[in-house]
Amino acid sequence: MRDMRKYKYMVLRRSSQVSLLFLFIAGNILGWNALRGNLSASIILGKIPLTDPFALLQIFATGNMISAEALEGALIVTVLFGLVCGRAFCSWVCPLNMVTDLANRLREKMKLDAENRNPFLSRKARYWVIGISLVLSFATGVAAFEWISPISMFHRGVIFGMGVGWTAVLAIFLFDLLIARNGFCGHLCPLGGFYSLITRFSLVRVRHYKEKCTQCMKCTDICPERQALPMVGKTSSMVVSGECTNCARCIEVCDDDAMRFGIRYVS
Amino acid sequence: MSRDERAEKMPERRRFLIGVVKGIGAAAVGGLVWNGFLDGKKAYPFVLRPPGAVTEEKFLAKCTKCGICVEACPYKALILARPGDERPVGTPYFAMRENPCRMCKDIPCAAACPTGALDLSLVSGKDEQGRTKPDINLARIGLAVIDRETCVAYWGIQCDACYRSCPVMDKAIKVEYLRNERTGKHALLAPIVHSEHCTGCGMCERACVTEKASIFVLPRHIAMGESSARYIKGWDSSDEQRMGELPEETKTITPRSQKNPLDYLNQGGF
Numbered sequence: 001m002r003d004m005r006k007y008k009y010m011v012l013r014r015s016s017q018v019s020l021l022f023l024f025i026a027g028n029i030l031g032w033n034a035l036r037g038n039l040s041a042s043i044i045l046g047k048i049p050l051t052d053p054f055a056l057l058q059i060f061a062t063g064n065m066i067s068a069e070a071l072e073g074a075l076i077v078t079v080l081f082g083l084v085c086g087r088a089f090c091s092w093v094c095p096l097n098m099v100t101d102l103a104n105r106l107r108e109k110m111k112l113d114a115e116n117r118n119p120f121l122s123r124k125a126r127y128w129v130i131g132i133s134l135v136l137s138f139a140t141g142v143a144a145f146e147w148i149s150p151i152s153m154f155h156r157g158v159i160f161g162m163g164v165g166w167t168a169v170l171a172i173f174l175f176d177l178l179i180a181r182n183g184f185c186g187h188l189c190p191l192g193g194f195y196s197l198i199t200r201f202s203l204v205r206v207r208h209y210k211e212k213c214t215q216c217m218k219c220t221d222i223c224p225e226r227q228a229l230p231m232v233g234k235t236s237s238m239v240v241s242g243e244c245t246n247c248a249r250c251i252e253v254c255d256d257d258a259m260r261f262g263i264r265y266v267s
Numbered sequence: 268m269s270r271d272e273r274a275e276k277m278p279e280r281r282r283f284l285i286g287v288v289k290g291i292g293a294a295a296v297g298g299l300v301w302n303g304f305l306d307g308k309k310a311y312p313f314v315l316r317p318p319g320a321v322t323e324e325k326f327l328a329k330c331t332k333c334g335i336c337v338e339a340c341p342y343k344a345l346i347l348a349r350p351g352d353e354r355p356v357g358t359p360y361f362a363m364r365e366n367p368c369r370m371c372k373d374i375p376c377a378a379a380c381p382t383g384a385l386d387l388s389l390v391s392g393k394d395e396q397g398r399t400k401p402d403i404n405l406a407r408i409g410l411a412v413i414d415r416e417t418c419v420a421y422w423g424i425q426c427d428a429c430y431r432s433c434p435v436m437d438k439a440i441k442v443e444y445l446r447n448e449r450t451g452k453h454a455l456l457a458p459i460v461h462s463e464h465c466t467g468c469g470m471c472e473r474a475c476v477t478e479k480a481s482i483f484v485l486p487r488h489i490a491m492g493e494s495s496a497r498y499i500k501g502w503d504s505s506d507e508q509r510m511g512e513l514p515e516e517t518k519t520i521t522p523r524s525q526k527n528p529l530d531y532l533n534q535g536g537f
């Protein structure tokens with residue numbers, strides 16, 4: 001039997017994603033005050049504002065100023081992820097991650113992944129999408145990605161009513177299942193790309209211990225951002241890439257305890 | 268040299284450049300499609316925004332689609348546009364016939380907006396002590412418009428459903444006694460909307476007894492005209508200051524317009 005500890009982080013991540021979603025839904029339907037709004041902007045306990053910093057950047061690009069409250073909210077989020085948790089938004093908060101993880105799982109089960117490569121899609125594409133978002137926001141006067149974002153569409157949909165928004169979610173699911181492995185989150189999503197950019201120097205990191213590693217390479221196989229693990233079996237070091245989502249799948253999959261969470265500059 | 272060999276010999280820099288050009292190409296194509304999509308989505312002029320909304324253009328830029336205003340409304344009157352609602356997706360709007368604005372005194376929706384897309388100061392006035400406080404009567408969500416052909420009061424049937432439902436009663440809608448030309452001996456009790464008082468709350472639209480409402484709220488920029496400074500209410504001194512807005516020169520010049528219009532009798536111009 002496989003050790004339940006192998007799923008520790010998976011269980012934690014899903015609980016985090018689901019309970020955040022639940023609190024947002026309860027905010028709208030039951031009137032709970034814990035979390036109001038959605039991932040674009042929200043208020044904790046009626047006091048602490050949170051704002052999606054990438055959405056804010058796009059609003060700036062349209063040439064509009066925004067309230068101090070929204071700015072404060074964006075600052076809190078930027079500090080939280082940028083300096084502390086890394087790109088954990090993607091694997092611990094974003095609801096679309098559950099969809100793309102499921103697509104990924106099925107892709108493995110159905111052995112659609114024999115090639116395992118996305119020759120036509122670059123990992124850098126997301127940074128282009130960020131650029132286009134900002135240029136289009138400037139040109140059209142509306143926050144360009146916010147208007148098509150399947151993440152907000154999904155999250156807003158679950159809380160406030162989905163309409164035909166599920167088609168966008170289905171499209172992402174099929175894209176990841178049939179067309180490209182980790183196609184959306186690992187290549188295209190500008191929000192993920194934005195968090196990759198601002199979390200370069202965050203504290204919480206996965207650390208690799210070369211002396212324990214037996215070079216089975218299970219970790220790079222399971223990693224949705226495998227380019228973040230160039231050191232495996234070669235050197236003992238921290239994962240430094242901002243593209244790592246701190247999902248801890250590599251930690252769970254490693255039978256030799258050669259991967260662990262650590263704090264940068266300390267351990 | 269075969270094609271493959273040549274490709275292999277291609278210098279690193281060249282390959283890089285081709286990569287960049289391909290990237291720019293893909294970005295341009297994607298950007299254009301995306302841009303077209305945004306253009307289509309912005310073009311919904313018939314949206315009724317919550318009280319205190321800034322101009323629609325600014326609103327579309329500032330609203331982060333967080334739905335906090337929707338949650339703040341105690342009557343659940345606001346809807347956060349779902350894809351397929353034919354409104355800019357994720358932005359708050361009213362469907363007045365189903366659920367109009369109840370004109371809350373403290374305007375919780377506008378007070379809750381974190382981004383300034385709803386600006387409480389736009390719907391605030393001064394109280395007796397000179398303190399700023401929310402005044403929902405300043406809201407201009409839209410303007411109620413009456414279809415006189417289907418409104419049964421204009422047929423001569425007695426109905427004052429809209430008049431009685433209006434929170435700004437006897438100001439935003441007044442009932443006027445008109446002569447019923449058809450019977451020649453009865454009166455019509457005709458509802459008439461006054462734009463200087465109507466907040467566009469939509470209570471009348473919901474109350475209207477006809478199958479499809481004969482009084483309905485439209486965005487003000489659609490419901491209202493605008494007279495130029497060429498037409499002044501000479502009997503209204505406050506209107507006369509608009510005269511300053513007239514451009515100095517008349518643009519259209521014809522042989523007739525060059526003569527002094529005040530002097531046409533003496534000079535026999537016509």
Ligand code: SF4
Pocket residue numbers: 089090091094095096097100151184185186189190191192193
């Ligand atoms: S990459 Fe984008 S969609 Fe994927 S988890 Fe991160 S924010 Fe969500």
Ligand code: SF4
Pocket residue numbers: 317318339340341342343344345367368369370371374375376377403
């Ligand atoms: S004024 Fe009151 S009823 Fe009207 S939209 Fe705002 S919160 Fe709702």
Ligand code: SF4
Pocket residue numbers: 329330331332333334335336337357358359379380381382383384385
């Ligand atoms: S609270 Fe403000 S930013 Fe949020 S949805 Fe309403 S208008 Fe938009």
Ligand code: SF4
Pocket residue numbers: 410411432433434435439440460464465466467468469470471472484
């Ligand atoms: S919308 Fe109708 S009910 Fe509301 S203020 Fe105007 S006339 Fe009165």
